[in-house]
Amino acid sequence: MTDLDLLTNDASEEPPLFGAPRFLSIELTNFLSYKHARLDLSDFTALVGPNASGKSNAVKAFRLLRDIPTYGLPVALARHGGYDQLRHRSNGRPNDPALRLTFAFDDASASFYELSLASVSGKRYKVKRERAEINYGSRGAKIYFDSDGHRVVSSERGEDSPGSVIPPGQSALTTGPLAAFVVYNALRSIQTIEINPALVGSLQEPSSTGEFDPAGSNTASVFESLSQDDRQAVAERLSAIVPGIVRIEPRSFTDQQTLAFIQSTGNGNREFLAKQMSDGTLRAFAIMLALTQDVRPRLIVIEEPEVAIHLGALQSLVEILQAESATTQVLITTHSADIIDEVPVESLRVVWSTDGRSYLAPVSEHTLEVLRSGMITPGALLRADALDPEPAS
Ligand SMILES: Nc1ncnc2c1ncn2[C@@H]1O[C@H](COP(=O)(O)OP(=O)(O)O)[C@@H](O)[C@H]1O
Ligand SMILES: [Mg+2]
Known part of the structure; x- marks a missing residue:
């Protein structure tokens, strides 16, 4: 049976029609300047923070994920400077990187895709683990695949598959399980913009x-x-x-x-x-x-949309992106006080760096209260370098 048959030929159960995913979050572990961070996504999310704090590095995680179905994992990594460059370095010691993307279909509980890499020898890598769990429908149905880098096992409608072998260093996304096919399509619905x-x-x-x-x-x-x-x-x-x-x-x-x-x-x-x-x-x-x-695209990622666009036009651009965000989630990085004044304050994410490590958090509850009171705008706080992140709990 092909994936398409599985998608359409089941009369006994609710058909798993995988429409557009809603992206919920990305977790970065030992990835570039991040030791560990989670970025929660809303309809229109904006990353703000000083230069070299880690905004572009968070965006690179989306580019890498999007590149995997397009180019395959080895080329996707090479396009980002290679595995060795992507590993987080602090105190000189590089660590094994991992990415975890969560997303959801309709009202079903969250689905996830996870990719962890590890060093083999020198600067070479292997896939340590790659897996996904896809939840769908209103009755808690799920499918999954799970790979240890050598063999992928999967389950579809309670039927386990003994799995197929994966060539070293390759992603399991094209190996056939329905759950891998669903992830493949979800990653392809991410559009990064680097004009x-x-x-x-x-x-x-x-x-x-x-x-x-x-x-x-x-x-x-x-x-x-x-x-x-x-x-x-x-x-x-x-x-x-x-x-x-x-x-x-x-x-x-x-x-x-x-x-x-x-x-x-x-x-x-x-x-x-x-x-x-x-x-x-x-x-x-x-x-x-x-x-x-x-x-x-279901998620569009734009770095510094304000570049080369004059102030009067910027508001129109943000309005267009906002209108679009009802159907396509938007993630931007920005230094523009004018843009962040247009973004819902709950959707702002503050990025900062301490001792060579990047951190990422929503605006602090205290600051949100001040902003909601209308006494000052997020842009004014940004200009004053006073947009505080929520302290880690
Ligand atoms: N593999 C790595 N490990 C640790 N830090 C890194 C790694 N790669 C890049 N960095 C750091 O990330 C910073 C740049 O972050 P970036 O996301 O480009 O900043 P910006 O917020 O300006 O977009 C640099 O200071 C660089 O030292
Ligand atoms: Mg940058």
Whole structure:
């Protein structure tokens, strides 16, 4: 039986239709600057903290997870500098890293995916344990898989599978158990955004997949694959940030392509090619496009969305992200007091670093009370470096 049969062919039980997961939290253990931390996710979560405190390192955990189904574990690790670089170092001694992602389907209790790695010799790694438990339906049904890096065992509807063998260093996500398939899809619904405006602006090779590249190297192809309505939706959202944009159109030059931005000026419309647009416009455009692509991401992760976007436009960008967060969870890192004033205070996460270790916590209850009273805004506290995290219990 294929996974699809399992998804659809059961008449006796509630069919396990795995729709969109809601991401609940990520736990980082011995990962980059974190010894151990848990980041709880809401609809719109914002990480704030000084430079080098660990904001980007938390985001890297999502990138790594997203890269596993796309590239396989060995390449995913290599893309992040390799296993050895990812291990947390404090007092010079590196430790075995692990990530644990929790998420939920509808009203079912939380599901999780866990990946722990360990050193073999020198800088090489092995999968120490990789497992997932997926809870679904209203009657407490569950499936799981569990791998020790050599063999994966699984259970589906009370039927245990003796499991299959996994090549050394590989993830079990493509080995067949339904629970692995569900995790595979959940990780693929994470979209990280690392826009390089130069790539968005340059002539691009047509891409076959239509899947949004986080750096923005195939924005012309992705845009072209959209319906007319979705194209116009992207242009309208962008016009809230860059006034005057009326339309965006694909343009082809022999075997390369780019986009034309049609902008209204004092005397009629003018057309600008992507390379003529400002970095801020290209970044904002790419973010709007990522939100509108055919397969909608369920979690979108954006580092410092304020970069290259002027103050007046920033509020429009945050409003768009907020509206989107009803269907796509948003996680940002930011230094912008103007942005954090727009984010619910309960969704702010303070990141800080002490003695080479990163920590992460919600805003302290005491500070939340002050903020709720309206006497001061989160942005003002951020500027005063007085946004206190909840003390560890
Ligand atoms: N493997 C590691 N072990 C411990 N600390 C690390 C590791 N890799 C990077 N770091 C530390 O992480 C810090 C950078 O964190 P980062 O998340 O980029 O900060 P920011 O909050 O500015 O985004 C650096 O100070 C670096 O020393
Ligand atoms: Mg950073």
